[in-house]
Amino acid sequence: xxxxxxxxxxxxxxxxxxxxxxxxxxxxxxxxxxxxxxxxxxxxxxxxxxxxxxxxxxxxxxxxxxxxxxxxxxxxxxxxxxxxxxxxxxxxxxxxxxxxxxxxxxxxxxxxxxxxxxxxxxxxxxxxxxxxxxxxxxxxxxxxxxxxxxxxxxxxxxxxxxxxxxxxxxxxxxxxxxxxxxxxxxxxxxxxxxxxxxxxxxxxxxxxxxxxxxxxxxxxxxxxxxxxxxxxxxxxxxxxxxxxxxxxxxxxxxxxxxxxxxxxxxxxxxxxxxxxxxxxxxxxxxxxxxxxxxxxxxxxxxxxxxxxxxxxxxxxxxxxxxxxxxxxxxxxxxxxxxxxxxxxxxxxxxxxxxxxxxxxxxxxxxxxxxxxxxxxxxxxxxxxxxxxxxxxxxxxxxxxxxxxxxxxxxxxxxxxxxxxxxxxxxxxxxxxxxxxxxxxxxxxxxxxxxxxxxxxxxxxxxxxxxxx
Numbered sequence: 187x188x189x190x191x192x193x194x195x196x197x198x199x200x201x202x203x204x205x206x207x208x209x210x211x212x213x214x215x216x217x218x219x220x221x222x223x224x225x226x227x228x229x230x231x232x233x234x235x236x237x238x239x240x241x242x243x244x245x246x247x248x249x250x251x252x253x254x255x256x257x258x259x260x261x262x263x264x265x266x267x268x269x270x271x272x273x274x275x276x277x278x279x280x281x282x283x284x285x286x287x288x289x290x291x292x293x294x295x296x297x298x299x300x301x302x303x304x305x306x307x308x309x310x311x312x313x314x315x316x317x318x319x320x321x322x323x324x325x326x327x328x329x330x331x332x333x334x335x336x337x338x339x340x341x342x343x344x345x346x347x348x349x350x351x352x353x354x355x356x357x358x359x360x361x362x363x364x365x366x367x368x369x370x371x372x373x374x375x376x377x378x379x380x381x382x383x384x385x386x387x388x389x390x391x392x393x394x395x396x397x398x399x400x401x402x403x404x405x406x407x408x409x410x411x412x413x414x415x416x417x418x419x420x421x422x423x424x425x426x427x428x429x430x431x432x433x434x435x436x437x438x439x440x441x442x443x444x445x446x447x448x449x450x451x452x453x454x455x456x457x458x459x460x461x462x463x464x465x466x467x468x469x470x471x472x473x474x475x476x477x478x479x480x481x482x483x484x485x486x487x488x489x490x491x492x493x494x495x496x497x498x499x500x501x502x503x504x505x506x507x508x509x510x511x512x513x514x515x516x517x518x519x520x521x522x523x524x525x526x527x528x529x530x531x532x533x534x535x536x537x538x539x540x541x542x543x544x545x546x547x548x549x550x551x552x553x554x555x556x557x558x559x560x561x562x563x564x565x566x567x568x569x570x571x572x573x574x575x576x577x578x579x580x581x582x583x584x585x586x587x588x589x590x591x592x593x594x595x596x597x598x599x600x601x602x603x604x605x606x607x608x609x610x611x612x613x614x615x616x617x618x619x620x621x622x623x624x625x626x627x628x629x630x631x632x633x634x635x636x637x638x639x640x641x642x643x644x645x646x647x648x649x650x651x652x653x654x
Contacts (some may be wrong), residue, residue, distance in 0.1 A: 225382035231502035402416055405444070
């Protein structure tokens, strides 16, 4: 058995499949495990760290929370006040702050007819209801309801959540979020010691070390197994064989892989047409945690150039503290422009309303995910031109190939929880495929062990031993 991709999805799938008694080989194109979960530990004073990628775990993210507990890790409750919203105000006036929950409630009321139709349709992405909603961008919907400037600014500030501006985001993505919001209190967590500890714990359970700097170039599928062509750094190409393959790489990377036979047309379209959101994550370590003031939030969505921001390490000791800034959509380019022209001082200037101008930056780190060669974006974004009927194809097995990753998750797309759930689902699909192949082989053979058509049996590896 081979798993391609050592992010949370791939490592979860590998660990689960290994528990079924299989021999698993994991290949990873990067020189580190974790994928878009990346805890930055170098460069910050007092041994502090922060997340350059996946950061927040919600109360109802049960899959990842249960996995953390099973691996003897622990969660730390953070951002107890939840998110507020900070928006640009009139000239010479301070930035206005308001509760983020109120904005979501207002959007829910304005979207009520669409939400009702979507829920009556059991939140399916096929059929005329989803197709009708998906044709509209959020910006076009705002035009239809004649939204005022304030509402448009509030919705624009959500680019730190969706990683897309209103014009680039399907209304279906917003309706899906509003229809799916649970009544669970707004509680957030991180893994104590860094989110990368989960990836390391999963990798540590594997019997064979992850093969780093190894990327999948081609997948050839035959009746009795899979043959992979891989490239390891500058060492050239080689081949690996297996009974089954789990591909847990982003769609941006998946579409570069050559398949023989090629993917079904609809599956190929689903992968090729999926967009990933622009995202720049900046970590600023200040000499003091000036944002920790009584009565003030520790997390904000904004329509400012720096995107959303929150306390990046409140659970850690020390007088310094780290602010995490996530600039999604067009804010990613705005943040990079600020950094290119004015450096970190440009970002601190944009944080004057929070009190940053009176404090010193001790260290900083910026990661632009759309420039990352093995991601090409933050996470999947459904744009107005994406046919919602294609979404199911992202997770549909193709012969002996199974797909995983946050983009394949229905309920938790874009979250670490979605990656973990997809890995668990991929492992169960591999087991089901193996059972089906065994039953099919038994059906082809007579009681005397001779195939029903009189030929000697050609037994596949999948039918003679556990998943490999």
